[in-house]
Amino acid sequence: MGRQPSAEAVIETRGLSKTYRGGRPAVDGLDLSVPRGSVFGFLGPNGSGKTTTIRMLLGLIDATGGSARLLGEPMPRAAGRVLPRVGALIEGPALYGFLSGRGNLRRYDAADPTADPRTRDARVEAALERVGLSAAAGKKAKAYSLGMKQRLGIAAALLQPRELLVLDEPTNGLDPQGMREIRSLVRALAQDGTTVFLSSHLLDEIEQVCSHTAVMNRGRLVTQGTVAEMSAGARGRLSVTTPDGADAMRVLKGHGLSDLATAESPEGQTVTGELPGPGEPPGGPPPDLADLNAALVRAGVRVRAFGVTRASLEDVFVSLTGEGFDVAG
Numbered sequence: 564m565g566r567q568p569s570a571e572a573v574i575e576t577r578g579l580s581k582t583y584r585g586g587r588p589a590v591d592g593l594d595l596s597v598p599r600g601s602v603f604g605f606l607g608p609n610g611s612g613k614t615t616t617i618r619m620l621l622g623l624i625d626a627t628g629g630s631a632r633l634l635g636e637p638m639p640r641a642a643g644r645v646l647p648r649v650g651a652l653i654e655g656p657a658l659y660g661f662l663s664g665r666g667n668l669r670r671y672d673a674a675d676p677t678a679d680p681r682t683r684d685a686r687v688e689a690a691l692e693r694v695g696l697s698a699a700a701g702k703k704a705k706a707y708s709l710g711m712k713q714r715l716g717i718a719a720a721l722l723q724p725r726e727l728l729v730l731d732e733p734t735n736g737l738d739p740q741g742m743r744e745i746r747s748l749v750r751a752l753a754q755d756g757t758t759v760f761l762s763s764h765l766l767d768e769i770e771q772v773c774s775h776t777a778v779m780n781r782g783r784l785v786t787q788g789t790v791a792e793m794s795a796g797a798r799g800r801l802s803v804t805t806p807d808g809a810d811a812m813r814v815l816k817g818h819g820l821s822d823l824a825t826a827e828s829p830e831g832q833t834v835t836g837e838l839p840g841p842g843e844p845p846g847g848p849p850p851d852l853a854d855l856n857a858a859l860v861r862a863g864v865r866v867r868a869f870g871v872t873r874a875s876l877e878d879v880f881v882s883l884t885g886e887g888f889d890v891a892g
C-alpha cells in the first residue's frame with residue numbers, strides 16, 4: 564500500500580531523483596511537501612539541484628527515480644490536466660523585444676488554445692494591472708528594465724487563474740529596486756490565495772517573503788519547515804567579558820553552553836559559548852539569561868559585559884549545509 568498523498572500539499576515528492584547521463588545525482592531522493600497557501604522558498608547554492616527539481620515537477624524532464632505529485636495529481640502523467648492550473652516562470656521570460664508589453668501578453672494569450680479571444684483584452688489588462696505594468700504597457704519590451712521584464716513574464720503566467728505559481732530564481736540579476744518589486748508582487752499574490760513556490764540562492768529573500776522553506780545542498784534536502792521554526796532554531800551565542808575567564812567557562816559549561824571559547828580582551832577575557840537550543844537538555848526549560856548572569860555572580864565571576872548575539876538564519880543554514888552560502892545577488 565502506498566502512502567496517501569496529503570490533501571493539503573500542492574507539491575509532494577517521494578524519493579524524487581535525477582541523474583544526468585554520466586554525472587553524479589543532480590537531485591537525490593527528494594521528499595518535498597509544499598503546503599497549499601504557502602510562499603515556499605526553495606533555497607540552495609548554485610548547482611544544488613533546484614532547477615532540475617522544478618523541471619521534473621513541471622514534467623519538462625523525466626525523473627530517473629521516485630515520484631512527484633502536483634496539485635494532488637501524478638506527474639508527468641497528469642500534466643495535461645494539471646499544468647493549466649499552474650503558472651511558471653523558468654530562467655527568464657521569452658519576450659518579443661519589438662512588441663510592447665501589452666503586445667507580448669496578447670501573443671501569449673493567443674497561443675493558449677483554451678483562451679477565448681473575445682475576452683482577451685480584459686485578461687491582458689487585468690494581468691498588466693496585477694504586476695503594475697499598466698502605465699508601461701505600450702512601451703516596447705526591449706526598453707523594459709530586467710525587473711519589468713520579469714514582471715511581464717509573471718503577468719504572462721497569470722493570464723489564467725492559477726492555484727500555484729512556480730518561479731525559478733525570479734530576482735536573479737535584478738537591482739535592489741527590481742528585487743523589491745518582485746517581492747512585493749509575490750506577497751500580494753500570496754495574499755490573494757495563490758501558493759507561490761520560488762527558488763532562490765538568497766537567504767534574506769527567503770526570510771523576507773517566505774512562510775516555508777526547504778534547503779538543498781548537492782542534490783539533497785537538508786531541511787524543510789516554516790521559516791519561523793527555522794529562525795527559532797537559531798541559537799544565540801552568549802558573550803561574557805570578565806577578568807575571571809576560567810571560572811566563567813566552568814559556570815557556563817555547567818549550564819549547558821557548548822562550543823566555549825576564550826579570547827583576550829582589554830577588559831580581561833571574553834568567554835563565548837552557544838546557548839542550549841529549546842528543549843536542550845530534553846524536557847529542560849530554555850535557559851534564562853538572568854539566571855545565568857546570577858549564577859556567574861554567585862560563583863564570584865566579576866562580569867564586566869554580558870550579551871547575546873542572536874544567530875541569523877544564515878548561520879543556521881551554514882551549519883546545516885556545512886558550507887558557506889552565496890549572499891549577494
Ligand SMILES: Nc1ncnc2c1ncn2[C@@H]1O[C@H](COP(=O)(O)OP(=O)(O)OP(=O)(O)O)[C@@H](O)[C@H]1O
Pocket residue numbers: 583584586589607608609610611612613614615616732764
Ligand atoms: N542538462 C544537464 N545535463 C547535465 N548536467 C546537468 C544538466 N542540468 C544541470 N546539470 C547539473 O546538475 C546539477 C544541479 O543543477 P541545477 O541547475 O538543477 O542546480 P540549481 O540549484 O538550479 O543551480 P542554478 O541556480 O545554478 O541553476 C549541477 O551539477 C549541474 O551541473
